[in-house]
Amino acid sequence: MSVKIPIYMDYQSTTPVDPRVLEAMLPYFTEVFGHPASRNHSFGWDAEQAVDVAREQVAKLIGATAKEVIFTSGGTEAINLAIRGVAEMYGEKGRHMVVAVTDSRPVHDVVKRLVREHQYEVTEVPVDKEGRVSADAVKAALRPDTILISVMMANNEIGTVQDMVAIGKVAKEAGVLLFSDATEAVGKVPVDVQEMGIDLLAVTAHKMYGPKGVGALYVRRRNPRVRLSAQIDGGGHERGMRSGTLNVPGVVGMGKAAELCMQEMPEESARMGVLRDHLENGILAGLDEVQVNGSREHRLPHNLNISFAYVEGESMLMGLKEIALASGSACTTATLEPSYVIRALGVSEELAHSSLRFSIGRFTTEEEVEYVIGRVVETIQRLREMSPLYEMAKEGVDLSQVQWSAH
Numbered sequence: 108m109s110v111k112i113p114i115y116m117d118y119q120s121t122t123p124v125d126p127r128v129l130e131a132m133l134p135y136f137t138e139v140f141g142h143p144a145s146r147n148h149s150f151g152w153d154a155e156q157a158v159d160v161a162r163e164q165v166a167k168l169i170g171a172t173a174k175e176v177i178f179t180s181g182g183t184e185a186i187n188l189a190i191r192g193v194a195e196m197y198g199e200k201g202r203h204m205v206v207a208v209t210d211s212r213p214v215h216d217v218v219k220r221l222v223r224e225h226q227y228e229v230t231e232v233p234v235d236k237e238g239r240v241s242a243d244a245v246k247a248a249l250r251p252d253t254i255l256i257s258v259m260m261a262n263n264e265i266g267t268v269q270d271m272v273a274i275g276k277v278a279k280e281a282g283v284l285l286f287s288d289a290t291e292a293v294g295k296v297p298v299d300v301q302e303m304g305i306d307l308l309a310v311t312a313h314k315m316y317g318p319k320g321v322g323a324l325y326v327r328r329r330n331p332r333v334r335l336s337a338q339i340d341g342g343g344h345e346r347g348m349r350s351g352t353l354n355v356p357g358v359v360g361m362g363k364a365a366e367l368c369m370q371e372m373p374e375e376s377a378r379m380g381v382l383r384d385h386l387e388n389g390i391l392a393g394l395d396e397v398q399v400n401g402s403r404e405h406r407l408p409h410n411l412n413i414s415f416a417y418v419e420g421e422s423m424l425m426g427l428k429e430i431a432l433a434s435g436s437a438c439t440t441a442t443l444e445p446s447y448v449i450r451a452l453g454v455s456e457e458l459a460h461s462s463l464r465f466s467i468g469r470f471t472t473e474e475e476v477e478y479v480i481g482r483v484v485e486t487i488q489r490l491r492e493m494s495p496l497y498e499m500a501k502e503g504v505d506l507s508q509v510q511w512s513a514h
């Protein structure tokens with residue numbers, strides 16, 4: 108069977124909408140178009156009912172109750188609402204936050220602004236070489252004025268999944284709120300906010316086969332009841348925490364996507380794991396001097412992040428143009444900085460520059476995986492043939508001892 112080009116292996120960036128999700132959404136653009144807050148006619152009631160169903164579906168996937176789910180425009184907004192909402196509501200209690208060093212960019216950016224503009228202090232908790240945060244390290248970072256701990260449940264680059272149960276225990280014992288950016292984890296691995304002791308959790312639909320532009324924030328209502336300062340004021344929708352007319356088709360799509368993930372997760376994760384392992388083994392069998400970044404044991408089933416020594420991420424992407432992959436570099440910046448996540452594992456700057464992220468998904472086929480293995484091996488071999496560094500390393504030269512001259 109031939110494969111269709113281009114091949115999509117960037118499911119951790121975003122996923123296509125599942126056709127079953129699209130089908131569920133369509134009537135809400137035209138037939139059931141009412142405003143869910145219109146309380147005095149059936150158009151409004153029908154829309155509200157659809158939103159209620161979606162709220163239940165999302166809640167079920169994360170072990171919450173429907174009332175604890177606040178719909179937002181996506182993961183970024185959910186993160187902003189959680190962290191800024193806590194900062195404004197609990198700022199009198201203290202102005203210190205604890206954040207995992209490998210947390211997502213939106214989390215770091217929101218916290219940085221609080222530090223810059225509102226006199227907050229932050230302690231970044233390091234990770235081990237697999238990208239895991241230890242509960243003891245979180246505990247050690249706590250201070251009497253800590254009001255929030257943020258630990259991303261599963262990493263978007265290396266796929267490392269954290270021990271949220273242990274971290275949740277530390278947070279509960281200390282009486283500090285625990286927030287988790289779970290946008291990469293929800294729908295892929297089991298999530299239970301009760302068991303994990305999570306108080307605030309950010310989710311987005313477009314990483315789990317739902318539409319873009321819709322997400323949710325879980326806000327705990329009991330033990331403790333978390334209060335948040337709204338970041339968008341208006342009609343008082345979403346229990347006053349997030350005003351604005353809901354994106355009803357989007358919300359319905361997110362609910363359906365959550366329901367499908369709930370039903371299919373065991374089978375789907377197993378299938379992803381087999382395909383991902385095949386991809387990993389195939390690449391590792393065909394090339395030397397490669398290193399898998401992250402944790403083999405505690406990893407999302409659809410993630411694979413590999414550093415290919417002596418070749419540069421951007422040249423690999425150029426050579427593999429028909430395959431959609433992500434490089435480990437923050438390639439949106441002009442400086443092409445290496446990924447801070449991979450650097451946090453203790454990986455050298457050079458190796459961080461030569462990493463690629465492969466992320467497979469619901470619609471990835473065995474044939475695509477076979478094709479990608481072949482093309483990756485062939486491309487890296489070709490690039491290394493042109494690499495004097497690789498040649499020198501193969502001749503036994505210790506590159507760290509070489510005195511490079513500008514002449």
Ligand SMILES: Cc1ncc(COP(=O)(O)O)c(C=O)c1O
Pocket residue numbers: 119120180181182183184211213263288290291311312313320321322
């Ligand atoms: C880890 C992580 N957090 C947050 C986001 C932001 O979510 P959204 O694109 O829905 O704003 C993303 C995705 O882009 C992500 O990967």
